[in-house]
Amino acid sequence: xxxxxxxxxxxxxxxxxxxxxxxxxxxxxxxxxxxxxxxxxxxxxxxxxxxxxxxxxxxxxxxxxxxxxxxxxxxxxxxxxxxxxxxxxxxxxxxxxxxxxxxxxxxxxxxxxxxxxxxxxxxxxxxxxxxxxxxxxxxxxxxxxxxxxxxxxxxxxxxxxxxxxxxxxxxxxxxxxxxxxxxxxxxxxxxxxxxxxxxxxxxxxxxxxxxxxxxxxxxxxxxxxxxxxxxxxxxxxxxxxxxxxxxxxxxxxxxxxxxxxxxxxxxxxxxxxxxxxxxxxxxxxxxxxxxxxxxxxxxxxxxxxxxxxxxxxxxxxxxxxxxxxxxxxxxxxxxxxxxxxxxxxxxxxxxxxxxxx
Ligand code: KG4
Ligand code: ZN
Numbered sequence: 087x088x089x090x091x092x093x094x095x096x097x098x099x100x101x102x103x104x105x106x107x108x109x110x111x112x113x114x115x116x117x118x119x120x121x122x123x124x125x126x127x128x129x130x131x132x133x134x135x136x137x138x139x140x141x142x143x144x145x146x147x148x149x150x151x152x153x154x155x156x157x158x159x160x161x162x163x164x165x166x167x168x169x170x171x172x173x174x175x176x177x178x179x180x181x182x183x184x185x186x187x188x189x190x191x192x193x194x195x196x197x198x199x200x201x202x203x204x205x206x207x208x209x210x211x212x213x214x215x216x217x218x219x220x221x222x223x224x225x226x227x228x229x230x231x232x233x234x235x236x237x238x239x240x241x242x243x244x245x246x247x248x249x250x251x252x253x254x255x256x257x258x259x260x261x262x263x264x265x266x267x268x269x270x271x272x273x274x275x276x277x278x279x280x281x282x283x284x285x286x287x288x289x290x291x292x293x294x295x296x297x298x299x300x301x302x303x304x305x306x307x308x309x310x311x312x313x314x315x316x317x318x319x320x321x322x323x324x325x326x327x328x329x330x331x332x333x334x335x336x337x338x339x340x341x342x343x344x345x346x347x348x349x350x351x352x353x354x355x356x357x358x359x360x361x362x363x364x365x366x367x368x369x370x371x372x373x374x375x376x377x378x379x380x381x382x383x384x385x386x387x388x389x390x391x392x393x394x395x396x397x398x399x400x401x402x403x404x405x406x407x408x409x410x411x412x413x414x415x416x417x418x419x420x421x422x423x424x425x426x427x428x429x430x431x432x433x434x435x436x437x438x439x440x441x442x443x
Contacts, residue, residue, distance in 0.1 A: 090163035090422055093151070093187070094415035095144075097180030098172025098200045099234065100125055100136050101408065102143040104151040106162070107415025110245075110423070111211050115154035116412040118405075119143040126274050130264070137175030144183050151411070159191045166418025169197040169428075170438030171235065177434035185430050196418045197428040200409075201236060201440045205229045206245070206416035207407065208373035208400040223371035223400050228364040232356060232384075233376035233409075234260035234275075239303050239360060240440065241367050245420040248440055251363050252303025259352055259378045262307035266314045266348050271335040280345045281381055287346035288339060292317060294351035303363050305355060314348055349383055357387045364397055372399045375413075380404035 089109025096103035100121040106114040121139045125131045152158065167184030170177060181197075188195035208223055227242040228251070237260075238253035257265070260277055267276020272283060295313050297306040318336070319329055321344065327334045335341070356378075364372050372392055378384065385401045392399040406412060 090419060091157070091161055092164050092166050092196070092415045092418050092422065093162050094166040094198070094411045094418050095180045095184045096168045096200070096203070096409055096411045096414045097140040097144065097176050097183075098168045098170070099176060099409055100131050100139075101410065102140050102147050103409060103411035103414070104144070104147045105411030105415045106151060106155040106157055107210070107412050107419065110206070110416050110419030111209050113210055113212055113412045113415075114157060115151045116410055117147050117150040117154060118410050119147050122275060129268060129274050131173070133173045133175050136173060137179055140176055140179040144179060159193075162191070162193060164194040164196055164418070164422050165191075166196040166198050166414050166422070167432075168200045168203065168414050169432055170200065170435030172200055172434075172436060174434055174436045177436060181432055181434050185432060189430060194422070195428045195430070195432060196421050196426060197432050198414045198418045198421065199438055199440060200414070201231055201238075202246070202248075202417040203413035204231045204233060204375035204407075205240070205242065205373060206420065207375050207402045207410075207413035210402060210406055210412055210416050212403075223373050223398065226367065226369050227371050227373050228360065228367060228369040229373040229375065230356060230360045230379075230388075231376045232259040232374070232378035234258060234264065236376065237305050237307075238440070239363050241363075241369070242373075246424060250440065251367070252305065252359070254305040254307060255299075256306050256308035257311060259305070259307060259356065260376070262311055262352060263378065265311050269314055269318050270341050270344060272341070272345070277378060277381060280349055281383065283342050283345035284349045284383070286338070287342040289343045290346050292343055292347040294347045296351050296355050298355070303359055305359070307352065310348065310351055314344070317344060349381070353381070353384045353387050356384060357391055360388060361391045361395070364392070365395070369397070372397055374399065374401045375407055377408045379407040
């Protein structure tokens, strides 16, 4: 493996990530400081708290990323940074930091779209991982990105060449996991907590609704959230609990059954639409990314459905699905190779669309 070595900075939401990535694929180091414990106390992300945590951690994360890769600035060809979409205050920390690094070390600067990073994570290789064991996904690819803020399906004819097939018309899949996790008293973030609770489900009888939206590739999860609220209220009444008493929680077995039913509905819709999109667009591979792609049931379901029709699927290991710097290094390398350079006037773009300029 060879190619330029990029130092990549990610701080769009609640993870401070810095990575060194060679040739858009090979990870040399990938350090992430997670704020999950910090935001668990408030049951969700408080943007100003997130921005301050990035400010606190970004220098130690840089030092660790350079040390892990045993690299110094002479080895680095460019600095890549997420400039959107995301929380304005969080993005500003990373963008300003990357600009200062590029300026001081006289390296080119590359602005990277966070969503493109989630897709390009499908091309990453861990240090020492055999290239032959992980072939590159063949184009055209259908990519499903499912995160806390976004849920969409794209057709990708080449790196950087995206056609939006469908997206959520209301909540993102991760957002639905987080909201229903809160409803079930499972805390923040809801995704991993629901997955864990569902694993313990013995009864699996509660069926949550699926929003198919006809033949479209769009998604909707707000009805599921409303159904969850109704089902939780009914279960509380049945268990003899007051409707709105935060101190009393549902029996563990009920929480497990509801977590199972909710997760099954989300996974069913995501997997079914992804497979149909791949079939109808003639895709040669499926790539899945974003925090919700860390979900074991979703990973296994898409892999099984795709295997049944002979389609290869790439789902990065969970640590590369949730926000990290390496995915920004992967996407940044494609932009770097295409000759794209950002000026020192690069600004944060909280609502940047996929592959937007
Ligand atoms: O991509 P990500 O790290 O950050 C954003 O860009 O939003 O995604 C975070 C989301 C959260 O909503 C979290 O609950 C969800 O990913 N998530 C999961 C799992 N791990 C993280 N959802 C379901 N199952 C999981 N195992
Ligand atoms: Zn993300």
